[in-house]
Amino acid sequence: MTLNVDEGAPASAEDLAGDSHTLGQRVHELLHRQPALSPAIVLVLALIVFSFLSNRFMRPANLSLVLQQLSIVGSLAVGQTLIILTAGIDLSVGAIMVLSSLMMAKLVSHNGLPGGLALLIGLAVAVLASTINGLLVTRIKLPPFIVTLGTLGIFTAVTLLYAQGQTIQLAPGSFLLKTGDIHSIGSFTVTNGVLLMLALYIVVAFALRYTAWGRHLYATGDDVEASSLAGIQTKRVILSAYIVAGVAIAVAAWVLIGRVGGGDPNSGANANLESITAVVIGGTSLFGGRGLLVGSLIGAVIVQVFDNGLALAGYDPQYQVLATGFLVIIAVSVDQWIRRVKA
Structure with a gap:
């Protein structure tokens, strides 16, 4: 119901409530259209706060370290995003990454394979492992949480058995170590691993935004039944998300080796929980x-900024875990609010 108020008359309580409601709707619509806006605001505020808490935080050397640290979790977050967009979750991405990286390193060190061939085999292993998860979810119709919780244990055990408790060091100059090579821009440094991670984001983001596959992925995650009725092969779409996630995991494995x-x-x-947290x-x-x-x-950067900033400020490491926990709860609460509020 709309109330007519004379020009110049003071606003009533109901009018003020209506204005507040309109503002809330505008904020809701903005956050719904721009889901990356709220984490961007959090990141900016975190950078400002930590720059005051420690004069070393904003130094190029420290920011370079933050970038290098996030390159692994950032790469995993690409695959995790694809799976979560389908309303799934993958608790095994970190375990697959370690298995793939260890297999690459061992094939070069113990079997004398060329680094490029070892990389391809490691890629195949990561894609195969992730595809197994996808098949269990789409064909046998098991819940993604249960499937990946089980394969987390399986892939971890396989890794430990394959490694036999050994850490494998590669000789300097090995092709697999190229992701650790550093490029300097003044006092700022960046590794090939960071550049590879950014390239991965660009390629997958383009696919999500400008291809039919990307549109189908979003539609399937939003409403799988409606998407199926619209003619979308939802099982294939979900399986493809796990397959592409396997490629992202292999990239993370290569970065990890470097x-x-x-x-x-x-x-x-x-890495499993950190990738979910970032997403x-x-x-x-x-x-x-x-x-x-x-x-x-941005989420991956936030996690690393909080870890790094709190450490430089001299806080107990447990505060890093505490801060991350609060951020996750707040992020999920905001998501619930966006879905609940009616436009």
């Missing part, structure tokens, strides 16, 4: 169908 100098079965212990903080809905890949990149 970071640690070889294959380490104990590396990436928290959720980045504004991608756990219920599927809404989110942007750039948001996941």
